[in-house]
Amino acid sequence: MPPSKRRRLSRSGEFDRVYRDGSSHATRYLVLYTFPRRDEEREEVRLGVSVSRKVGGAVDRNKVKRTLREAFWSLSDRLPDKHDFVIVARSDIGGLIEKEGTAGVTKSLEEAMDASFGGGRST
RNA sequence: GAAGCGAGCCGAGCGGACGCGGAGCGGAGAGAAAUCCGCUUCGAGGAAAGUCCGGACACCAAAGGGCAGGGCGGUGGGUAACGCCCACCCGGCGAAAGCCGCGGGAAAGUGCCGCAGAAAAGAUACGGCCGAUGGCGCGGCCACACGUGAGUCGCGUACAGGCAAAGGUGAAAUGGUGCGGUAAGAGCGCACCGGCGUCGUGGUGACACGGCGGCCAGGCAAACCCCGCCCGGUGCAAGGCCAAGCAGGACCGUCGACCCGGCUCGGCGAGGUCCAGGUAGGUCGCAGGUGCGCUUCGGCGCCCCGAAGGGCUUCGGCCCGACGAGAUAGAUGUCCGCUCGCGACAGGAUCCGGCUUACAGGCUCGCUGUCGGA
RNA sequence: CGGGGAGUGGCGCAGUCUGGUAGCGCACUCGGCUGGGGGCCGAGCGGUCGCAGGUUCAAAUCCUGUCUCCCCGA
Numbered sequence: 001m002p003p004s005k006r007r008r009l010s011r012s013g014e015f016d017r018v019y020r021d022g023s024s025h026a027t028r029y030l031v032l033y034t035f036p037r038r039d040e041e042r043e044e045v046r047l048g049v050s051v052s053r054k055v056g057g058a059v060d061r062n063k064v065k066r067t068l069r070e071a072f073w074s075l076s077d078r079l080p081d082k083h084d085f086v087i088v089a090r091s092d093i094g095g096l097i098e099k100e101g102t103a104g105v106t107k108s109l110e111e112a113m114d115a116s117f118g119g120g121r122s123t
Numbered sequence: 124g125a126a127g128c129g130a131g132c133c134g135a136g137c138g139g140a141c142g143c144g145g146a147g148c149g150g151a152g153a154g155a156a157a158u159c160c161g162c163u164u165c166g167a168g169g170a171a172a173g174u175c176c177g178g179a180c181a182c183c184a185a186a187g188g189g190c191a192g193g194g195c196g197g198u199g200g201g202u203a204a205c206g207c208c209c210a211c212c213c214g215g216c217g218a219a220a221g222c223c224g225c226g227g228g229a230a231a232g233u234g235c236c237g238c239a240g241a242a243a244a245g246a247u248a249c250g251g252c253c254g255a256u257g258g259c260g261c262g263g264c265c266a267c268a269c270g271u272g273a274g275u276c277g278c279g280u281a282c283a284g285g286c287a288a289a290g291g292u293g294a295a296a297u298g299g300u301g302c303g304g305u306a307a308g309a310g311c312g313c314a315c316c317g318g319c320g321u322c323g324u325g326g327u328g329a330c331a332c333g334g335c336g337g338c339c340a341g342g343c344a345a346a347c348c349c350c351g352c353c354c355g356g357u358g359c360a361a362g363g364c365c366a367a368g369c370a371g372g373a374c375c376g377u378c379g380a381c382c383c384g385g386c387u388c389g390g391c392g393a394g395g396u397c398c399a400g401g402u403a404g405g406u407c408g409c410a411g412g413u414g415c416g417c418u419u420c421g422g423c424g425c426c427c428c429g430a431a432g433g434g435c436u437u438c439g440g441c442c443c444g445a446c447g448a449g450a451u452a453g454a455u456g457u458c459c460g461c462u463c464g465c466g467a468c469a470g471g472a473u474c475c476g477g478c479u480u481a482c483a484g485g486c487u488c489g490c491u492g493u494c495g496g497a
Numbered sequence: 498c499g500g501g502g503a504g505u506g507g508c509g510c511a512g513u514c515u516g517g518u519a520g521c522g523c524a525c526u527c528g529g530c531u532g533g534g535g536g537c538c539g540a541g542c543g544g545u546c547g548c549a550g551g552u553u554c555a556a557a558u559c560c561u562g563u564c565u566c567c568c569c570g571a
Contacts, residue, residue, distance in 0.1 A: 010452055048452065057172090058470055066143080066456060102457070 009048030009084060018048065018086045025115040029093040029105070030068070032112035033086040045079045047072055048086040055089055064089050067097055071106040078113060 022035030051061045
């Protein structure tokens with residue numbers, strides 16, 4: 001299992017590349033963008049999270065980000081190498097976390113992943 | 124006791140596992156970089172919030188004068204400063220403790236006061252009231268020259284004149300109520316109340332109390348304005364350093380451009396504007412300081428007390444003590460066990476002092492006496 | 498993080514500076530012209546002026562607080 005530290009997107013250009021050239025799949029609670037990187041040596045998976053002010057205040061938004069990251073890296077077995085991902089939270093996700101916690105977010109994220117690149121990890 | 128009022132404080136705790144951000148140490152690798160591993164340690168709030176004020180700090184050459192512009196507004200203190208705080212005064216509310224108030228000037232000027240109403244700011248006209256005085260008319264008495272008036276009385280008229288109470292409008296009508304007074308009336312006179320001026324006393328002062336005078340003065344300044352005090356602009360995306368990268372051209376300018384927020388005086392002194400092209404990375408700023416707590420000393424204020432003295436609050440000084448967040452797509456959770464009242468509002472982004480707004484529940488101290496009990 | 502702007506019928510806007518009547522266009526309803534539709538003409542319906550306090554006799558307008566939305570700045 002790869003460690004989860006600091007595998008983050010941090011530049012505006014990196015986000016723009018994923019939005020523009022990647023593919024997207026949405027559920028009621030989130031949108032998952034997927035972008036396969038080419039021509040780079042690094043094989044790691046990276047994640048960016050976007051939570052707008054519609055979701056809530058600073059406390060709520062930090063909590064959504066934490067929960068999304070935790071759910072994402074708990075599914076790291078399924079992730080293909082050399083890909084960048086961006087998860088955009090939709091405004092209903094606050095209620096989901098309050099009712100079902102991390103498990104509900106993980107389920108919603110799995111739905112999006114199924115639609116994006118199918119079942120289990122491809123060798 | 125219930126209710127109410129004021130001030131201050133807390134705002135989940137403990138243990139375990141897995142994680143997150145910073146710093147330090149050790150290790151892997153080759154030696155200091157990058158990366159990875161292990162250990163230690165630190166890691167959000169009373170409002171961190173809204174960004175409404177005030178400062179620190181930084182740059183604009185220095186941060187200069189005048190005008191314009193903006194802010195504040197009872198008095199006296201406090202403060203680095205404030206639009207903040209404290210005490211007091213005045214006005215309003217409450218039975219009280221207390222609470223609330225952008226609370227200077229309307230006899231410097233300008234402006235506004237819709238509808239209604241006679242009238243909305245010099246009050247005057249309008250509609251009215253009066254019949255004391257004069258005039259006119261009629262009648263009685265009186266006089267005589269017998270149809271006149273120069274006298275007198277009564278009635279009428281409203282011509283001269285007197286009056287400003289009543290005018291059921293309005294948010295507001297040149298003071299209110301009562302008595303006297305008069306032809307009718309009127310602060311015309313008197314009593315009480317309200318307002319103004321002046322003098323005296325008390326107070327640092329805002330003001331308060333008392334005496335006297337006289338009835339002259341509508342409201343709005345969160346309308347312009349006047350008076351007093353204060354204010355240069357921009358904001359850490361300020362700004363300094365380093366690295367990477369590109370391509371130049373046109374015009375203006377030391378005969379003084381650009382700039383100093385606007386105008387002007389004055390000043391600075393070499394670059395500026397536009398088009399095209401390139402890059403939007405790192406690091407410093409970035410945290411121990413006008414801040415907090417305790418004791419003591421001193422000062423302002425308020426309260427208790429016969430006095431000596433004491434209590435509260437606030438500011439300043441000395442000593443002592445505590446306090447290690449500094450991120451940069453941006454760190455505090457998840458799961459399990461236990462306790463209780465089952466946990467609200469909500470998280471740094473340069474820092475500090477205030478204000479305002481949001482908030483489950485709880486604690487401490489002081490006060491009031493509409494209600495109940497003894 | 499800092500700086501600015503806007504909330505008025507269903508929609509887009511005036512009115513706010515200078516306080517007393519909330520107005521315009523489109524849309525909607527009814528009637529007329531037409532064989533019918535469109536179009537034109539006439540009449541009508543519809544607004545807590547984002548919210549809460551304050552000043553004033555009187556507030557969409559002036560003042561304070563608060564909520565929402567939008568724009569700009571390395």
